[in-house]
Amino acid sequence: MDKPFRILIAKPGLDGHDRGAKVIVRALRDAGFEVIYTGIRQTPEMIATAAMQEDVDAVGLSLLSGAHLTLFPEICRHLKKKGLKTVLVFGGGIIPDEDAAALRKAGIDRVFGPGTPLQTIVDYLKEKLPVAR
Amino acid sequence: MRVSNDPKDLIKRVRRGDHAAASRALSLVVDENAAGEPLARDFFKSAGTVQKVGVCGPPGAGKSTLTGRLIGHYRSLKRKVGVLAVDPSSSISGGAFLGDRLRIMEHATDPGVFIRSLASRGMIGGLTHTIFGAIHVLEALGCDKIIVETVGTGQDEVDIASVVDTVLYVTTPAMGDEIQAMKAGAMEVGDVFVVNKADLAGKDKAVGDLKGALALGHGAGQAVKAWESPVVATAALSGEGVAQLAKLVDEHWTHLKKSGEGRKRLKRQHATELQFWVHRHVVKNALGRVTDKDLDDMVTRKTDPATLGRKLLQS
Ligand SMILES: Nc1nc2c(ncn2[C@@H]2O[C@H](COP(=O)(O)OP(=O)(O)O)[C@@H](O)[C@H]2O)c(=O)[nH]1
Ligand SMILES: [Mg+2]
Numbered sequence: 001m002d003k004p005f006r007i008l009i010a011k012p013g014l015d016g017h018d019r020g021a022k023v024i025v026r027a028l029r030d031a032g033f034e035v036i037y038t039g040i041r042q043t044p045e046m047i048a049t050a051a052m053q054e055d056v057d058a059v060g061l062s063l064l065s066g067a068h069l070t071l072f073p074e075i076c077r078h079l080k081k082k083g084l085k086t087v088l089v090f091g092g093g094i095i096p097d098e099d100a101a102a103l104r105k106a107g108i109d110r111v112f113g114p115g116t117p118l119q120t121i122v123d124y125l126k127e128k129l130p131v132a133r
Numbered sequence: 134m135r136v137s138n139d140p141k142d143l144i145k146r147v148r149r150g151d152h153a154a155a156s157r158a159l160s161l162v163v164d165e166n167a168a169g170e171p172l173a174r175d176f177f178k179s180a181g182t183v184q185k186v187g188v189c190g191p192p193g194a195g196k197s198t199l200t201g202r203l204i205g206h207y208r209s210l211k212r213k214v215g216v217l218a219v220d221p222s223s224s225i226s227g228g229a230f231l232g233d234r235l236r237i238m239e240h241a242t243d244p245g246v247f248i249r250s251l252a253s254r255g256m257i258g259g260l261t262h263t264i265f266g267a268i269h270v271l272e273a274l275g276c277d278k279i280i281v282e283t284v285g286t287g288q289d290e291v292d293i294a295s296v297v298d299t300v301l302y303v304t305t306p307a308m309g310d311e312i313q314a315m316k317a318g319a320m321e322v323g324d325v326f327v328v329n330k331a332d333l334a335g336k337d338k339a340v341g342d343l344k345g346a347l348a349l350g351h352g353a354g355q356a357v358k359a360w361e362s363p364v365v366a367t368a369a370l371s372g373e374g375v376a377q378l379a380k381l382v383d384e385h386w387t388h389l390k391k392s393g394e395g396r397k398r399l400k401r402q403h404a405t406e407l408q409f410w411v412h413r414h415v416v417k418n419a420l421g422r423v424t425d426k427d428l429d430d431m432v433t434r435k436t437d438p439a440t441l442g443r444k445l446l447q448s
Contacts, residue, residue, distance in 0.1 A: 003164045004227055004252070029228040034252045039235040046241040050234060053248055055156040083153045 048078035073106035162266035190303035197236035215271035259283030306335035
């Protein structure tokens, strides 16, 4: 059997609710991924360090407060600084379409809006990760 | 600073203390990638040089929180700490939720701390087949203390006591009934017993019950043991009792080095590591070659398990 892909789910920013993140964590586990969850209020440096030490294939960022335009690119910069140039980064939260394009340029591969079916995220990772590895 | 998979380069970087290289080396080793084998051979040279502390006990006892506190203690002494936190893989999906890191975030960006979460990947109990290889990476990385966190209550075939030097068995006052019902296996596994969540009601009773159960273990007429497993109360959230726990961990290490017990344990660890290796390579390999026709041949009695088994092991 192939080794499971490893995914870090992190919540940057200041909002303290992580129910959404926990639902994704469970869905990914049930889909056969090894999921590392580091909790709320993560700084970009914390997220990048965890991604490096855990040698994950993907990093999923969940954010409710509208700071994605500054936080998401900053996280990508920290990941690159740690030598993680190929890790797949995706995000979720309330993110307007016009911001999604800017985020893609910054290195976020895909942004999922609120209410995205969990299966869509699972399918996306199952399609993307084997190519990346 | 891209991390390559070139073994020589990886070995050099790991031995220089490079966390990114150690992380990649860990992946190669725990994924049982062929490229991990030369690394494992080299890293084994560092085996047994520093104390490996196991933190075991039932889920929710506070093992991860306590691990975070121990890291804090060792960091205040400028020691480098490596942590391996093992959680079970789902036998249905093969996936796993690795949530121990969540409780150790205080040290998330400390360059003197390296934390890796591992999934049990098919192994029953709180361990994974590649745990030894993972430990050797951290030994080669230059960690001064290595902490292995696993669920586990001493009931598994291979337990944490065959992997580390010093086992901390963590319970809580809320687990009083479990303490009373603790089986012999659990009592033998612990080198230090911890009643965590000492801020909760019932701490004294839990400590007393544990001491009573331990005393029962060595009844009258038995020789006095060189190491009597102590019981210590901690409150991992506030940090109370952690300094005392760390002192006992140090004392156990001194005991292991002074008595012959340390060497005995190291031998047992290597025996278990060899057992895992042979199991993974011989058993897995042989069973991987069983064909559907072989199974049919047994149904039609053209062959039998013993004949087939010998054939598989010889080819
Ligand atoms: N009251 C109290 N709660 C604690 C203590 N240590 C840990 N906890 C809590 O117990 C829960 C489980 O802790 P965790 O470290 O994840 O346990 P593990 O499953 O054994 O690793 C968490 O909610 C912790 O905050 C303690 O000393 N006192
Ligand atoms: Mg834990």
